[in-house]
Amino acid sequence: MSTSPFAFYRGTAALMAADLADAPHSGILVASCGDAHVSNFGFYASAERRLMFDLNDFDEAAWAPWEWDVKRLVASIVVGGRASGRSDEVIDTAVLTAVSGYARGIARATELSPTARYFTHFDVASSRTMLDKASQKAIRRAVKQASQSVLVEYGRIPQPTALQEVIDADGEGARVVAMQRILQALSDPFLGHMRNTNADFYVRQFHDMKGSIDVEDLDDGPFITYGQACAATIARAHSQSLTATEVAGYIGNGRALGQALLEWARAYAAVSLADYEAFRASL
Secondary structure, eight states, X not given: OOSOHHHHHHTOXXXXXXHHHTSOOOOOEEEEOSOOOGGGEEEEEOTTSOEEEEEOOOTTOEEXXXXXXXXXXXXXXXXXXXXXXOOHHHHHHHHXXXXXXXXXXXXXXXXXXXXXHHXXXXXXXXXXXXXXXXXXSOOOEEEEEEOOOHHXXXXXXXXXXXXXXXXXXXXXXXXXXXXXXXXXXXXXXXXXXXXXXXXXXXXXXXXXXXXXXXXXXXXXXXXXXXXXXXXHHHHHHXXXXXXXXXXHHHHTTSHHHHHHHHHHHHHHHHHHXXXXXXXXXXX
């Protein structure tokens, strides 16, 4: 976390959740990733061996105001864009394009039936060659400890009774698995959970055609497009919630929202930078 402002931002989902908890929000809750920054998206193989693009981190997934995921994304575009030396014009365009992509995505999704919405996914077969070597590697399962979501611990968002019952009965690992199955278009066939007297865990496939994009290595055009793809992915995930139509009605065409979130993202990037500098000074 001390290596750069962008690395610090990626590691401070809890800090941001606490900041968001102290600010007004829409009150429209959706199933949320909880840590939807630009580095938490990537490629993976479906059970049918198709290369997919989607969210790839669900440790913090829970119910939260829809805009929290979008704010996490757009602030990461600003912080990551500045870390890679991009101009303000490029960064602003990337943020506005991302918000527009989210608005269009959530509007289109709500025009579909719940079944069609659930089976919507982003197939990136054109990129399959890039990860051909990965497909030759053996499948391994990884076990990872699961703790309470930052959206609950720091964001202070009460969870639906059904999800809380899952957590009470089977632990935080069960929460991660349940939320991933809601949010991700085609989930890992090895996904599972377990608990013992001391901790909760979830199990996932360790490596199967998995890959990610280093946004700092992208040219400006692809950087903008990538942010838009991430936003559309969040919209698809949020559209699985019954409140998705409320979200679509709330944001409309997204133009006013885009400008508001751009100003917010700039301000929050400055807050994150100040936190990073204070963190570095304390080492």
